[in-house]
Amino acid sequence: MATAAESKQISIPNTKKPDKEETKTIYSIENFNLWYGNDQALYDVQMEIPENKVTAIIGPSGCGKSTFIKSLNRMVELVPSVKMSGSIKYKEKDIFSPKYKVEDLRTDVGMVFQNPNPFPKSVYENIVYGPKTHGIKKKSVLNEIVEKSLRGAALWDEVKDRLNENAFGLSGGQQQRLCIARCLAIEPDVILMDEPTSALDPISTTKIEKLVQNLKQDYSIIIVTHNMQQAARISDKTAFFLNGEVMEFNNTDKLFSDPDDKRTEDYITGRFG
Numbered sequence: 001m002a003t004a005a006e007s008k009q010i011s012i013p014n015t016k017k018p019d020k021e022e023t024k025t026i027y028s029i030e031n032f033n034l035w036y037g038n039d040q041a042l043y044d045v046q047m048e049i050p051e052n053k054v055t056a057i058i059g060p061s062g063c064g065k066s067t068f069i070k071s072l073n074r075m076v077e078l079v080p081s082v083k084m085s086g087s088i089k090y091k092e093k094d095i096f097s098p099k100y101k102v103e104d105l106r107t108d109v110g111m112v113f114q115n116p117n118p119f120p121k122s123v124y125e126n127i128v129y130g131p132k133t134h135g136i137k138k139k140s141v142l143n144e145i146v147e148k149s150l151r152g153a154a155l156w157d158e159v160k161d162r163l164n165e166n167a168f169g170l171s172g173g174q175q176q177r178l179c180i181a182r183c184l185a186i187e188p189d190v191i192l193m194d195e196p197t198s199a200l201d202p203i204s205t206t207k208i209e210k211l212v213q214n215l216k217q218d219y220s221i222i223i224v225t226h227n228m229q230q231a232a233r234i235s236d237k238t239a240f241f242l243n244g245e246v247m248e249f250n251n252t253d254k255l256f257s258d259p260d261d262k263r264t265e266d267y268i269t270g271r272f273g
């Protein structure tokens with residue numbers, strides 16, 4: 001019988017290096033449940049998310065992917081009816097503890113959204129906005145941050161002569177990399193990405209995918225994607241969500257070639273979703 005990957009022809013690149021040392025955990029999630037009003041959206045989520053790796057979250061529409069990722073930086077609480085139970089620890093700190101201020105959590109954990117959302121300001125001002133709110137005023141330091149962040153987001157060469165132009169003049173793919181640069185400027189440890197390429201053309205998508213793979217040397221990346229090929233190409237670990245539950249959380253190679261759960265196999269081979 002053909003394996004799941006063969007029947008769907010999901011190609012699994014064989015370029016991932018074996019782990020040299022034991023991987024550390026960046027997020028430890030235990031029995032996490034979430035409700036919008038009376039409707040439960042997440043059920044008993046248990047996951048240990050590794051540091052300096054790319055973790056992909058896949059699953060059909062409405063299965064709780066965005067809700068989960070937005071729980072990790074407590075953005076989900078912007079919805080007033082949200083209730084939660086269970087535990088989420090970031091580097092062993094309880095993210096819901098009053099001792100861990102939500103602003104500090106969001107400095108440690110940056111986020112990039114589905115649609116590029118630069119501020120209606122210059123490229124330069126987009127990058128320095130976060131550092132300035134953290135009290136950095138010296139022009140030479142801000143200049144350094146701008147160059148470093150734009151280089152980190154593989155955008156410097158394209159915009160170094162356009163730093164004072166409005167960010168809305170950039171292409172969609174450039175705007176998304178600007179949003180990644182804006183996120184890097186506050187020096188997070190984790191970058192959450194909620195379908196960052198779904199509004200982009202294939203060339204821009206490839207650039208962001210390459211960027212994600214480079215960024216994992218310095219950051220832990222958690223990415224929601226509808227695109228299973230993308231998850232297979234760029235992630236080390238993949239979580240398959242279904243109806244608010246984690247059906248399978250596994251090494252990406254394993255999940256796409258020899259899944260442990262029949263429902264994962266059905267999903268990745270296109271039998272539903």
Ligand SMILES: Nc1ncnc2c1ncn2[C@@H]1O[C@H](COP(=O)(O)OP(=O)(O)OP(=O)(O)O)[C@@H](O)[C@H]1O
Nearest residue numbers: 036039041059060061062063064065066067068079
């Ligand atoms: N603000 C909200 N208020 C009430 N219910 C919500 C809200 N946001 C999401 N939900 C519900 O929570 C469930 C999970 O939604 P969520 O957006 O997390 O899924 P998803 O897997 O990210 O979906 P998609 O792939 O379509 O973006 C759905 O039933 C959705 O209707």
